[in-house]
Amino acid sequence: MYINQISVFVENKPGNLAALTxxxxxxxxxxxxxxxxxxxxxxxxxxxxKDAFDTITLLKDNDWICKLTKVIGVKLPDKPGxxxxxxxxMAKNNINVDYxxxxxxxxxxxxxxxxxxxxxxAEKASAVLSSEGLKVISPADLESM
Amino acid sequence: MGKYxxxxxxxxxxxxxxxxxxxxxxxxxxxxxxxxxxxxxxxxALGVTPDDxxxxxxxxxxxxxxxxxxxxxxxxxxxxxxxKDCVRIQSTSGTTGRRVVAFYTMNDIHLWDTCxxxxxxxxxxxxxxxxxxxxxxxxxxxxxGLNGGSHMVGSLTLPMSSGNTDRQLQFMTDLGSTILCCTPxxxxxxxxxxxxxxxxxxxxxxxxxxxxxxxxxxxxxDIQEKLGIxxxxxxxxxxxxxxxxxxxxxxxxxxxxNEDYFIPEIIDPKTGEPLPDGxxxxxxxxxxxxxxxxxxxxxxxxxxxxTREKCKCGRTxxxxxxxxxxxxxxxxxxxxxxFPSQVEEVLINQGMPANYQLIxxxxxxxxxxxxxxxxxxxxxxxxLAAVEKKEKEIVAALKSMLGIYAKVKLVQPKSITRxxxxxxxxxxxxxx
Numbered sequence: 087m088y089i090n091q092i093s094v095f096v097e098n099k100p101g102n103l104a105a106l107t108x109x110x111x112x113x114x115x116x117x118x119x120x121x122x123x124x125x126x127x128x129x130x131x132x133x134x135x136k137d138a139f140d141t142i143t144l145l146k147d148n149d150w151i152c153k154l155t156k157v158i159g160v161k162l163p164d165k166p167g168x169x170x171x172x173x174x175x176m177a178k179n180n181i182n183v184d185y186x187x188x189x190x191x192x193x194x195x196x197x198x199x200x201x202x203x204x205x206x207x208a209e210k211a212s213a214v215l216s217s218e219g220l221k222v223i224s225p226a227d228l229e230s231m
Numbered sequence: 232m233g234k235y236x237x238x239x240x241x242x243x244x245x246x247x248x249x250x251x252x253x254x255x256x257x258x259x260x261x262x263x264x265x266x267x268x269x270x271x272x273x274x275x276a277l278g279v280t281p282d283d284x285x286x287x288x289x290x291x292x293x294x295x296x297x298x299x300x301x302x303x304x305x306x307x308x309x310x311x312x313x314x315k316d317c318v319r320i321q322s323t324s325g326t327t328g329r330r331v332v333a334f335y336t337m338n339d340i341h342l343w344d345t346c347x348x349x350x351x352x353x354x355x356x357x358x359x360x361x362x363x364x365x366x367x368x369x370x371x372x373x374x375x376g377l378n379g380g381s382h383m384v385g386s387l388t389l390p391m392s393s394g395n396t397d398r399q400l401q402f403m404t405d406l407g408s409t410i411l412c413c414t415p416x417x418x419x420x421x422x423x424x425x426x427x428x429x430x431x432x433x434x435x436x437x438x439x440x441x442x443x444x445x446x447x448x449x450x451x452x453d454i455q456e457k458l459g460i461x462x463x464x465x466x467x468x469x470x471x472x473x474x475x476x477x478x479x480x481x482x483x484x485x486x487x488x489n490e491d492y493f494i495p496e497i498i499d500p501k502t503g504e505p506l507p508d509g510x511x512x513x514x515x516x517x518x519x520x521x522x523x524x525x526x527x528x529x530x531x532x533x534x535x536x537x538t539r540e541k542c543k544c545g546r547t548x549x550x551x552x553x554x555x556x557x558x559x560x561x562x563x564x565x566x567x568x569x570f571p572s573q574v575e576e577v578l579i580n581q582g583m584p585a586n587y588q589l590i591x592x593x594x595x596x597x598x599x600x601x602x603x604x605x606x607x608x609x610x611x612x613x614x615l616a617a618v619e620k621k622e623k624e625i626v627a628a629l630k631s632m633l634g635i636y637a638k639v640k641l642v643q644p645k646s647i648t649r650x651x652x653x654x655x656x657x658x659x660x661x662x663x
Contacts, residue, residue, distance in 0.1 A: 091613070095643065097646070125615060128606075128618070130615055151643070151644060
């Protein structure tokens with residue numbers, strides 16, 4: 087099970103990130119998560135939204151370069167060491183994590199972790215997490231978050 | 232309609248062509264000497280009179296004309312007919328200095344339309360085609376030229392002009408456009424948009440006539456593949472008439488010059504000496520058949536070579552090779568000659584037919600080159616490391632092609648400046 091993340095290319099120049107966030111606001115896109123990684127000249131904004139397909143079409147039509155990526159979302163138990171548990175499971179199963187970030191679900195104190203693994207291992211990662219009793223998020227779950 | 236628009240003229244023998252040109256040069260020199268003081272002064276200064284010109288063999292005695300002459304003589308100084316005989320003005324897309332204006336009588340318009348009609352027929356066009364003209368209209372010659380040629384062929388003409396991609400694609404699908412005429416960079420952009428929208432199966436295009444900017448063989452392959460068409464090069468310049476001065480046939484092996492109207496020469500750009508066929512140099516034109524604005528030995532600054540061998544298509548008119556740069560396009564960076572077309576070749580070889588721009592500057596007395604590349608969906612990844620890897624590959628490929636280091640800056644789509652549909656390829660900020 088996976089959720090769709092949208093990555094957007096943003097050139098590093100004043101006002102550019104504002105242009106993207108204003109675009110998101112103007113079109114009433116409700117963000118579940120938003121992170122930014124950057125190099126000197128450009129950055130990649132990664133967002134999680136409810137309607138990934140509609141949103142990416144809208145972005146592309148307005149000349150934003152973007153890409154859809156399958157990522158795994160998992161609910162973090164609210165206790166110390168929760169993150170270590172998840173990474174431990176990945177390590178034990180020899181699954182490499184490319185990147186990860188966390189966000190908090192709307193109206194709750196539940197922390198959610200998003201991570202990206204090699205596409206060929208996504209199903210396996212999702213399965214082993216479930217089998218360890220962790221809640222893996224589905225696109226439908228995003229509706230209520 | 233057959234393979235040629237005017238078979239007798241387009242397949243005439245070399246002897247016939249030479250006869251037209253010999254008669255033409257004698258006539259035009261006489262006309263400008265009598266009617267244009269600017270020419271008379273230039274010829275008098277060299278001690279040449281119309282009597283010295285008996286055939287094209289005497290052309291080397293005549294002075295060259297450059298863009299500076301056209302600017303000096305602006306607006307009416309080179310007019311060879313009374314203004315009342317003129318029916319049209321077109322102007323170049325120059326971004327600096329004074330614009331250059333060209334004048335046309337009704338016969339000149341007819342001559343220009345004929346050139347474009349030959350180009351359309353050479354690209355397979357007939358009176359059953361729908362010709363989609365996405366060149367700019369107005370002072371720029373691209374739109375009006377192909378529009379006139381398309382009328383002459385009898386094709387259904389769509390005067391789209393440039394921009395508004397949604398409308399372009401809607402008309403293209405609804406009205407079944409079969410021949411697309413625009414700049415190659417706009418064709419690449421339309422191809423990408425068609426791909427994105429997944430509407431390729433609704434497109435009926437069979438051919439494209441692309442010109443007004445230099446493009447590479449790789450870019451041709453890319454456009455042909457993406458649009459499923461055959462892409463033809465077309466060349467021209469406002470000063471000489473507009474698009475259609477020369478055009479490609481189905482052999483896609485050089486562009487036929489309309490030699491019944493224009494005499495092409497290749498010269499050494501440094502010495503001005505004529506060069507033999509096959510040797511690369513600056514292209515020079517004499518538009519001997521024009522009435523209002525005939526130019527004699529006009530230096531185009533375009534670099535190419537010429538061949539007069541009969542083409543496999545049956546046409547006998549001389550061919551010029553795809554343009555290989557411009558004498559004023561060449562940049563000297565850190566003492567190395569750099570042509571923007573080399574950068575284009577690198578990007579296409581890397582699988583990225585992207586828009587680009589070269590920014591040259593001088594920092595602490597040392598030249599710097601930055602190549603801006605518009606990000607494309609193919610290049611993009613959700614991982615920084617993957618994008619950085621791509622960037623490094625471009626830097627390495629540029630280094631090996633140009634011999635100097637260029638910083639690569641990935642920028643957002645459409646952020647590179649355009650001027651009348653043409654991407655501005657070079658910005659030189661050096662104060663020398």
